Amino acid sequence: MPAILITGLSATGKSSALHELARLGHRVTDTDEDGWCEWAQTEHGPGWVWKGDRMAALLEGHTEGTLYVSGCVSNQGKFYPQFSAVVLLSAPRELLLHRLATRTSNNYGKSADERQLVLEQLETVEPLLRATATVEIDTSKPLAEVVAQLVATGAAGRSSA
Numbered sequence: 001m002p003a004i005l006i007t008g009l010s011a012t013g014k015s016s017a018l019h020e021l022a023r024l025g026h027r028v029t030d031t032d033e034d035g036w037c038e039w040a041q042t043e044h045g046p047g048w049v050w051k052g053d054r055m056a057a058l059l060e061g062h063t064e065g066t067l068y069v070s071g072c073v074s075n076q077g078k079f080y081p082q083f084s085a086v087v088l089l090s091a092p093r094e095l096l097l098h099r100l101a102t103r104t105s106n107n108y109g110k111s112a113d114e115r116q117l118v119l120e121q122l123e124t125v126e127p128l129l130r131a132t133a134t135v136e137i138d139t140s141k142p143l144a145e146v147v148a149q150l151v152a153t154g155a156a157g158r159s160s161a
Contacts, residue, residue: 002067002154003068004068004083004087004153004157005080007071007088008089008090008126009090009096009118010100012090012096013089017146018068020143021150026151029058029070032070037051038051047074048073049075059082085135086132089146090130093122096118
């Protein structure tokens, strides 16, 4: 059964999309929640990584329907072979800054340092994500359109599984 990774920078809409997918009855896992990640030394320096055993168990234990997993960590590429699709959510710089300033469900991005880091990642990390993604969705579209594209990606994964 297909597993779809939804990745992207902060404020691209990963959590909103995942929430809507869950509301529609899809199986979802948000790896920003406690227990999925740990701070570790990586080849590129310290950063958040998925707990390998927990992620492997999730992906290996998935047997029905489409599983949508969201997250953006430095070791996610290690798990790409287990995903039917890697979907990059992206948005223009100005929209990211607006979302960071106005969102109420997450405090990340409220400080100037955090916003600056997101802008730096837009230049350094997002191109790496884009190079390895199988699908890119511009989240400046309405959430319903973004979710429809994610559902279609999951359906395509089911037909090729």
